[in-house]
Amino acid sequence: MAVDKSSSTLVVRTGDTKLTAPPFRLSRKNIAAEPGVNHLLAALPPEIVGRIFPQLELVAMPLGHVLHESGGLLQHVYFPTTAIVSLHYILEDGASAEIAGVGNEGLIGLALIMGGNTTPSIASVITAGHGYRLKANLMLEEFNRGGPMMQLMLKYIQAMMTQISQTAVCNRRHSVEQQLCRWLLLTLDRLPSNELTMTQELIASMLGVRREGITETAGNLQREGLISYRRGHITVLNRKGLETHTCECYAVVKKEFQRLLHSPAAAPAPVRISVTNSYL
Amino acid sequence: MAVDKSSSTLVVRTGDTKLTAPPFRLSRKNIAAEPGVNHLLAALPPEIVGRIFPQLELVAMPLGHVLHESGGLLQHVYFPTTAIVSLHYILEDGASAEIAGVGNEGLIGLALIMGGNTTPSIASVITAGHGYRLKANLMLEEFNRGGPMMQLMLKYIQAMMTQISQTAVCNRRHSVEQQLCRWLLLTLDRLPSNELTMTQELIASMLGVRREGITETAGNLQREGLISYRRGHITVLNRKGLETHTCECYAVVKKEFQRLLHSPAAAPAPVRISVTNSYL
DNA sequence: CTAGGTCTGTTCGATAACGAACATATCTTC
């Protein structure tokens, strides 16, 4: 994998005022610095927002940055706003296989909450961007209050279990093309535009297949007019088309996230960010 | 899959006294009725044992019995003692793929705790036996106390996430032989003897591969003297040998369960069952 | 604007697993 892993996390701490009373006119420019772009943060009730938001740290999440090593202890949890992170496992032979992805719909660091503090898998940034992080002890403290934060986290954990389960199912039964389409759609849903900044090499590495397989499949999809790409960039031209090429796994995951985290019961009295969020 | 799904759950309610003060001399005959054979129940402190054990219902878990349908609401959680349950997903084309297995080390019904109340996957019995069940509301009540039950469940959830993750990884990268060995070992660890009662057909269905593939692989393993089998029964003759034939996935799962659920910190002041439990 | 590095395109034979078809063996039930 040709991802740069040497870069370190750039900390960009923003003023507390801005964080607790975020501006509601969002331009593309400051989406990254808007906590509410992260769906979990957006779903928290005012009470928790008051306690937690002042403690959030805006951090740059550069491509390849490793948030969590296999077996490493978690110091923070991360709420991506514009970055996308992959949870994957590195095999003894050096190959890798993705377990799940995390973008602005979720958070990295569940093992902290669950008490294990670490996992055998790795979390690394596959689309550069930003996110907020929260110190481990603060997150744990809030979780252990047993209120809405706990309820929200438990539902998110279940949603993640479904995503991982479907990864397992998809890996077992579906073709590279179906899996690529699923992956593109899931990733697209985490981005504000229809363009992924991503090499075929990286995608192959995430899916745990050969790069040639991705080149060939992506070529087919391009020929069919569903996507277009150039070195390191993939633009989705026909979303519906991709959906017909993928397997049921995409919809299963999507529906469960919707059901668990976006139904009225899931987030009582949330801080609603009044931005048309096309990438929900 | 040729598993009988018509049989219904046989409820065998035992006296409260026996449950709260279990006999410590275990013969093979009454293992099934001993709550402490389930590791999670065994790890609960006396305080919770007092509240929960009188509410436990001993139930027969016949082969093929479905504990939870895709999308069905959970009425109980199940703690297997001698039964083994498979969590799997049925695809649109009717094929199936296992997500994880649950035996006396765990429980079925996490979606209840996490608040989703259901999952897209199915839970069905693949090795007949017994287990204890607890009404949904009682489990939830105990969990929401926020004490040791919650801590234990959170750790078990993390352990399950690791198991599911490794299923995904294994499905992606490893051969049928490696996967079969992993599966046999994981299943063996849930049983008191070295014999699995299980057809190749069922194993194939769980692994999501062809039955012929299992026949061929099992034949090889038998020729090498690692296992011996007859119609519907597989005996493991050389456990170490199987371990050398499997992939790293088995050890990863095993170690995480050990770390999360059997380290001293994981279960403070547990009710220890003084039985040499060769199968953990 | 050139050079080196990194991506992408393409080919080829190898191989693991598939799907279908059918033979044989083993259990169970009456």
Next chain:
DNA sequence: GAAGATATGTTCGTTATCGAACAGACCTAG
């Protein structure tokens, strides 16, 4: 203990994916 049902054995052609090797295209740093 015979019949029917179910499990296992075996074969064969098919296919998706792999692994290796290399050519060409594209970016970006100097």
